[in-house]
Every structure is written in structure tokens, then in C-alpha cells.
Amino acid sequence: MEVQLIRTEANYQEALREIELLFNAAPNTPDYDRLDVLTTLVEAYEKTHFPIELPDPIKAIQYYMDTREWSRRDLEPCLGSRARVSEILSRKRSLTLEMIRRLNQELGIPAEILIQPYESAQTSA
Template sequence: MEKSIEHKTYVKAVLRMEELLKKVGNDTPEYDSQMIELLEVSDVVEKYEENHFPIGLPTLKEMIELRMFEMGLKRQDLATLLNTSASRISDYLNGRREITLKIAKALHQKLNIDSDIILQ
């Protein structure tokens, strides 16, 4: 029963937040009562969503593939950039091989992949 009350509170907060966003702008002072209320209801929404819809870190494979897409790289291009072979890249992406410290450093430096993602 508590979950449905929590959900109702969330729905009310989302609806109120939508109303307030129409009235409050970047030029609204922080001490304005509607701005204060907007911050309060957005906190409720944020806490509910963190508990019910958590978003974890992307996997290393997802980040490598994203960077390859963003940089227009094929596996062979990535292999050259990381000073390894295309088959080794395939092994990393398919989970058949753990990345080495050298490759981890290269992923961080050359593809700007966060170390938390590399180490997970």
C-alpha cells in the first residue's frame, strides 16, 4: 500500500512541476515561492525516479561502440588507434578477453572513456 501512496505522490509532484515550469523561468529569483516549490517537487520526482528507474553506468562495450560511432571508426581503425589487432578488439568487445592495463589506459586517453566504466 505504501508503494501506491508513494506513486501517487510522485504523480502529483510531476503534474505540479509541469505547471510550475510554465510559470517559473531562468530570471525568477531563488526566493520566489513558486521557485522554492519547484525545487521541492523536483526533489520528490528525482528521488522517486532514482529508486524506481535507476540508470547505471554504461558497459565498457557500449562506451567503446559509442565512441567508435562518434569518431567514425571501424574495428580496424580502433585497433590501429589502440596499437593492437582487430581480432583483439573483437575479443574485447565480445567478452572473450579481459582488457589489459595498456589498453585500459589507451581507452581512457584516446577515446576519453571514464575510468569508472573501464574498471567496472
């Protein structure tokens, strides 16, 4: 099995074509092993050349609320009072570490999203 690092767009496209051909390879076969190696190389190339930025923490909270059909009131156990929820969502107050922990546990929002710096009235003032 001769496999090369993916260094160019042409290498990348070639690897994608080969992955498509090997996609239904049976487990524990040389083709399956080649598929596994190629997908690992493609993932590494994509991570370097097509990075996906993490979403804004407040937009992530709003997305998670929308997908679960949560209201602002549903956030109160995570963020505190109704006023605190309003302050957070309107960016007048930043998330605290305890809020981040609760949002991670209750909504499943990854902590790495919530701990990012984001624009708020506190940071822009």
C-alpha cells in the same frame, strides 16, 4: 513552503504535475525554490524506483565508436595492436586498467562503465 517526501506512485505523479506547472518559474522566487526542491525529490524517487543500469563496457565502446564514426583502427592507440582491438571487441580478452584509462581519456567513456565486470571468453571459460 510545505513539501513532502515522495513515497508512493501517487505522490510521484502529483509532484510531476506540479513541476510542469512551475517549470517556467523565474529564478530567485518562491516558485523557483519549490521547483528546485520538487525536482530533487523526484530525482531521488526515480533513482530508487527506476534505476538505470550501466551499459555493457564493450557495447559502450561500440556505441562511442559509432557516434564518432571511428573504425577499429582508430581504437589502436587506446587498446594496442589491431589484433588486440579485435580480441577486446570480440570479448576474447578483457580490458586492462591501462586500456580503461585510455578509453576514458580518448573517447570520454565514463570509467564506471568500463570497470564493470562483463561477459568475455576469459570469464566464461
